[in-house]
Amino acid sequence: MAVSTLIGAKIQRREDPRLVSGRARYVDDLQPTRVLHAAFVRSPYGHAKIKRIELTKAVKSPGVAAIYTARDFEKLLNGAIPVTVSFVPDKKQAIGWAYIAKDEARYNGEVVAVVLANERYQAADAAALVDVEYEPLTPVTDLEAATKGGPTAHTGGPDNIAWDYTAAGGDVKAAFAEADVVVKQRIIQQRLFPIAMEGRAVVADFVPVENKLTMWTSTQVPHWVRLCLTLATGIPESNIRVIAPDVGGGFGSKIHIYPEEYLLAMASKLSGQPVKWVEGRTENLAATHHGRAQIFDVELGAKKDGTLLGYKVTQYVDSGAYVSVFSSFMASAYVVAAGAYDLKNVEFRTVGVLTNTTPTDAYRGAGRPEATHAIERAVDMMAQKLNMDPAELRRKNFSKQFPHANYLGISYDSGDYDKALTRALEKVGYSDLRKQQEELRKKGRYLGIGLSTWIEVCGFGPTAITTVHEPLGLVETAVVRMHPTGSVSVYTGTSPHGQGHDTTFAQIAADTLGVPIDAVEVHHGDTGDTPFGYGTYGSRSLHVGGSAVLMSSRKIVDKAKKIAAHMLEASEEDIVFDQGRFSVKGSPDKAKTIGEVAFKAHLTGLPEGMENGLEAVTYYDPPDLSWPFGAHVCVVEVDAETGNVRLQKYVAVDDCGNVINPMIVEGQVHGGVVQGIAQALYEEVLYDPDSGALKTGTLLDYMIPTANEIPEFITDRTVTPSTTNPLGVKGIGEAGTIASSVAVINAVVDALSPFGIDHVDMPASPDRVWAQIKEARQ
């Protein structure tokens, strides 16, 4: 086995020189000739009948080329948006997502008309002149009320229930009967905006007669976009090329195939010209899917000694006006419900609810941050009630044997939860902090220490697991091609938007093939040259896509070895491969480099019956999932007079299995943790219940943390390789977000425990915290 020199090394990112010098190409940077600019007219109401659309003024506006409404698309687009991926078996209603509102608008931001004009500003001017007569209907905006009858989000719909599914294992009833102590809590997962810094953007170019479509779109899933465009338009996939160029972040918000992508493809067909649309931020907040928007009712039972016995959860998911492509992935919170604990008696009910709000979908972590927040809050409440140290209660209940079968019999590949917690407590100086906390309390200062011992499920998805509910494999493909002089092209079906695949995938290929990293180029995002793949989300790219790159590279080495043996007139068994060099056992001078072999592979004189070339393809279907984990500790001080929470320190010890590039892993943790901090302390999307209009409609109304808000960071890791993929990797993209919201909230509650406070909802803004302290003091 060759010695790894690149895997595990801190290699500078190869995508950065163009990104730091203004040479990147995001969709808005493309300026095709003859292009028309699109602007969308959107519903200002949460729920309204569309009585009439008057275009007379708008079509006369300078530069307008065309204006299209629902009727123009009827014959061009099949049925409804093809988004029927489901991770729950009990679908109550098959709600079709309309490409464009025709008679009824069901959320503030739903498209009502498309305007095309010669210039960007002209399109916006004309869109403002489209006169739509609405008859406002009662909007459904309250998640819990929506489950209990009353008005429906879709006129004529039977009710608002999209799914209602219960996962259960063990004997929950008996567990609670045996419990000495039970804690119960309602936990609000407020609605969030994902806010990738680049909003969505599309250029669609349909060529009539040839019936060919090229689309540049800011997406995480170019191959899915192509597939869905085919399903919707009937244009064969072979005639569609979808390109995700440089993509400015996603966090799940570019996982859905949106109405605008279908409409712009057809607008190009109708107008006979390329069309371009760049989403403004205010438009993005209303029209790009939201995240979280859930309510958890949790109940945890334990013995007096702290042994956890049973756990009951009801999760209400606000799906918004339609069920989006990965919406039900949020329901998969049930898979990780029991967290890091050996808790076998669990009942988890998930209810998907339709409301007149922007559809929700996967947002960094999708179901896993919510599940983690729930169990980690419940465990802390239990510790508080039992007067036990929260670290000790966790240790007592950790799953210790691996592979560990959870309450549903799903297997966790590997882990050492105690080790990660011990490391995190050392790093933060836990016992000293507890003493300090005691001292400060005497002076009326409130220090809080919050723990989160998180787990995650990654590696989506093995067909053996994911086909339980839907025939969906989520395998990943890699083509590796070695050119005659030994340089290498890697083609992946994953599609990065900040994760650094150009670097990490090149590290894997270069290491395996024994060539310099500069000899490897990674291609992604263009369906014209990359093999079909499911894209980048769910921390899956390295586990599934990276493994495919490794296996294709190994296949090339295998073939090259045969050629080398032939060239060296030795038997294959006697050939040793190390650092890109094939040599004959015992005579190290008799050798050929892999580059020399590659040249031969493109000439004549290969072994009898062997085809030319050095190219391999792998469709990697992992045998099982992977389970990253870790322990985070957050330290805060709460000002009891103002309710302000000041973050002091944040320690993250994560275990994502083997590491390909530690610099990139650490960067993912930083960003992820700050997104969780943002949820815990700052961010919240609000709707007006009367009109269904978005109240937090601009970035003036929604606080994203800046460099001023972040604490001092200490990151570290333990390494417990995954057993379910050849790289031994687990996934890190979402870890920080999964862990951190509850670490912060547990710290806030810990700080406020002298007031008898045992729960704080998010965001723990000064006004909310202050009000809770005030109430507790009375």
Add this chain to the structure above:
Amino acid sequence: MKHKVSTTVNGHRYEREVEPRLLLVHYLRDNLGLTGTHIGCDTSQCGACTILVDGKAVKSCTMFAVQAEGKDLTTIEGMAKDGQLHPIQQAFWDEHGLQCGYCTPGFIMAAAYLLSVNPNPTEDEIRRGLEGNLCRCTGYVNIIKAVKTAAKTMGAAPSKAGERATVQRS
């Protein structure tokens, strides 16, 4: 009615006829083809469009192109010289101060201004100096580190950000 605007951008002189309502950032991107300056919001929160106007950091979505008449502008495209990255660009690369890269040009320009007025900032001064810019990927940790590193390199080999000879272009 269109107005003539003359600007110097990255040392090159440009003259264009523009609508009075044209935002400076659209002028740079759509009229001059300098697409390295990005747009991340429409309420001047995110700072992705930050450039230098006569040496000062400005969010170019808050200015009209006509207000830039006669001004000397520096955009991200003007930072690297003779095929060499500017020390701030190099530091962002070295310290992994970027992931998706969309906010990066704005951060680099904001950092360039900060270091031009305060060549040796404390961590707190860096944080406050960058508070007008949003990043959603990095959690700011490595951005702060990059600015510290850049300050060190630039201190070692002084060069004023955005300073360059003006080249007449017909």
